[in-house]
Amino acid sequence: MKLAGIFTKKALVTFVSIVALLAASSAFAATAKEIDARSDAAIEKFTKTVTAGKALLEKADGYLIFPSVIKAGLGIGGEYGEGALRIGGKTVQYYSTAAGSIGFQFGAQSKSVLMLFMTKESLAQFRNSDGWEVGVDGSVALIELGAGGSIDTTNFTDPVIGFIFGQKGLMYNLTLEGTKMTKIVR
DSSP, X not given: OHHHHHHHHHHXXXXXXXXXXXXXXXXXXXXXXXXXXXXXXXXXXXXXHSTTHHHHHHHSSEEXXXXXXXXXXXXXXXXXXXXXXXXXXXXXXXXXXXXXXXXXXXXXXXXXXXXXXXXXXXXXXXXXXXXXXXTTXXXXXXXXXXXXXXXXXXXXXXXXXXEEEEEEEEESOOOOTTXXXXXXXX
């Protein structure tokens, strides 16, 4: 009984810490110029890491880049980041991404997330939504990179393709499922 009380207290402290982290991220929101600069750097890293990265970006009707998504958890977890939707290489809207989770997880990390909209329909569906949740409003084919960042671009038939790259820190569990993207004004 005493052990359950300790776990509950730890879970509560962890939850409050994560909420504070996410609130602090919102309170110290980046400016449009900062988001664009970080997004440029993340895209450059993506094209250097993934051999077909540049070709994929050119083939996509638009893409959403979150240069830094911070995730932390100890049983209860949360993540938050801000990014830019780009069409033709130009930013057309800013978004935040947030997710919460309960389950086996431990650690903290920063990662970059890139979602490529490969059809005009998937891009329009995303842009016309008030808040878009992966797995509910649309599915994202999460691509795992091969050795040396190699991927075969001819086999992509999914309307939305996602990449997680540039991980720093240690966190068990890499997924986009349940992640919500919401428009923000910058």
